[in-house]
Amino acid sequence: MRIIKKIRPSTIIIILIASCIFLLTRCIGDSGNSEEKATARDEFKKYTGSKVCASCHKDIYDKHILTEHYLTLAPPTEKNILGSFEKGKNVFAFDDVTNITMEKRDSGFFQVEYNNGNEIRKGRFDMVVGSGRKGQSYLTWVNNRLVQLPITYFSPAAQWSNSPGYPPNKIVFNRPITSRCLECHSTYFEKISDPAIELEQFDHHKIIYAVDCEKCHGPGAMHVDFQSKNPGIKEAKFIVNPRKLTREQVLDLCTLCHGGGQLAKIKPSFQFHAGDSLSKYFIRNKAALNASNIDVHGNQMGLLSLSKCFIMSNMTCINCHNTHQNENGKVALFSQRCMTCHTEGHVKLCKMTAEIGPAITQNCIDCHMPKQPSHAVSVFLQGSPAPTPALMRTHFIKIYPEETKKVLAYLKGPIKKKL
Ligand code: HEC
Ligand code: HEC
Ligand code: HEC
Ligand code: HEC
Ligand code: HEC
Ligand code: HEC
Ligand code: HEC
Known part of the structure; x- marks a missing residue:
């Protein structure tokens, strides 16, 4: 199986943005270098990690560890690497003589390059990125830098594959992982390299993995300290509850990672805390957005903001998502949330209400937020002439006549089914 990726305009934009970021971080580096380093050093101490939160918020913690944010x-563990290490299933061949074999050795899990049966080089799995809903990539430390390993696991096909964006016939072992990648997939990494150094370096020990409690609530050390010393006080002072933020602040929090590539970084965004304004960290290029160029992957905010629901109400992401819980695929539950607004005497009802009947309450989603192919996450499978895209829900909520036909045909088909 090969992953082939054409250079598309968005890639060029990303490269442009990346070079701007580089230049801008150099500017920042020139002006406030030592001050920034001091802030960075103090920053890690403000965090506790979610295990500490569990001692007082066990119910939330127990659900949180099942979410994709947490995962x-x-x-790496034997369980969280989804691809197989079994003989016969652990090889990705580039050609007749060159392959990468996934191997479990005494010192860990490895991707090993072989040529004509001779070991050429290898990289250890040091971190797993991705819950595996669509796929996983793997990172390895090279001194204090992180690089991405050549082979990725593509979940829709349940196979090892060449990492997205990698040339199909060349093995790449040294693609650097930037803080931008980590900012979206973790809560905190401490950068230890000078801002002027292009290849960023990180502290191996000052890491808060994944999108943890403190990404959405702000660093928690002061809150924990205060509540532990004052068990009689039942009101929190030093922690952010997104429910109490303005609409803009909640949207900024989710957009930090769900706002796609239209964000150009102007300040290290690991310093972004829940409640902050995104515009202090990024320049948003809103003009570049329209329905035809926003991919369903990674830019839920861009798509939602085109929808009438969003424009004509005070909606935020948390009208529909309870982020403490893994609610994947619970279409009826999400439909209940549509109906918190779309009820008699409140916001307009569906024009199809009479035609569909009571079953409508079970599924607004397949007609108005259909699954669409992602252009960004698309791979060539072995023997297939066309690329296989990952399918994702669009957040452009509107009327899709073709989807309606499909859903109605299914409903009224030879064997009448329930929605
Ligand atoms: C020593 C016990 C304790 C620990 C540990 C603790 N909390 Fe709390 N937390 C409380 C109490 C008490 C409240 C106030 C009552 C409530 O809202 O449940 C609270 C409230 C909150 C609130 C709601 C605040 C509001 O304004 O409504 C959030 C969010 C929160 N905690 C997050 C966290 C996070 C994240 C952690 C881990 C970094 C954490 N807590 C660790 C005791 C604790
Ligand atoms: C630090 C970055 C970050 C922030 C902040 C963030 N997310 Fe996410 N979110 C992610 C990543 C990364 C994934 C994909 C995880 C995976 O599958 O590996 C994800 C997945 C999700 C999913 C799909 C999986 C699920 O658990 O149902 C939803 C829904 C979601 N995020 C909603 C939100 C909302 C709402 C907010 C704001 C309150 C938010 N996210 C804030 C990074 C973030
Ligand atoms: C702007 C934020 C952002 C950046 C930067 C980013 N990601 Fe993601 N990534 C996401 C979000 C959000 C999702 C899940 C939701 C989606 O696909 O829309 C995701 C999904 C993924 C998934 C699939 C997880 C799954 O199974 O669902 C992988 C693997 C992944 N990212 C790896 C990476 C790697 C590696 C990098 C850096 C080279 C990176 N991402 C950079 C936000 C980001
Ligand atoms: C992806 C973002 C996100 C993550 C991760 C997250 N929360 Fe929350 N949390 C929220 C949002 C949004 C609310 C407001 C929910 C509401 O009221 O609808 C909230 C509310 C809370 C509250 C207030 C009471 C309540 O039940 O609503 C507490 C306490 C809390 N979170 C603790 C935690 C703890 C502890 C963790 C980690 C184990 C955690 N949160 C992880 C987004 C998040
Ligand atoms: C926070 C309230 C709110 C929620 C939640 C909400 N909507 Fe809406 N929606 C609106 C408003 C307001 C409008 C505009 C109504 C009007 O034109 O008067 C709208 C419009 C629509 C439209 C018409 C769009 C068009 O382009 O004509 C559809 C379809 C729709 N909503 C479906 C949904 C679905 C499906 C969900 C759940 C996934 C949902 N809505 C959740 C408030 C909401
Ligand atoms: C009107 C309701 C609604 C709002 C508002 C909403 N979502 Fe969703 N979202 C959904 C539904 C429905 C799904 C599909 C759930 C499923 O099938 O598991 C979904 C799925 C997702 C997914 C997983 C996508 C996939 O297919 O893998 C992510 C990530 C996500 N939402 C993030 C967000 C973010 C971030 C926001 C705010 C910018 C947001 N959502 C606002 C209803 C909503
Ligand atoms: C079988 C597909 C299907 C389902 C299921 C469905 N809708 Fe619709 N919806 C449509 C179509 C098609 C239209 C446009 C009908 C027309 O213009 O005659 C529409 C129109 C709407 C409108 C615009 C109404 C107006 O007066 O402009 C809203 C709002 C809406 N739907 C919300 C919902 C909600 C909420 C649900 C779930 C409770 C839902 N829909 C379920 C297909 C569907």
């Missing part, structure tokens, strides 16, 4: 970055 999106972790040290």
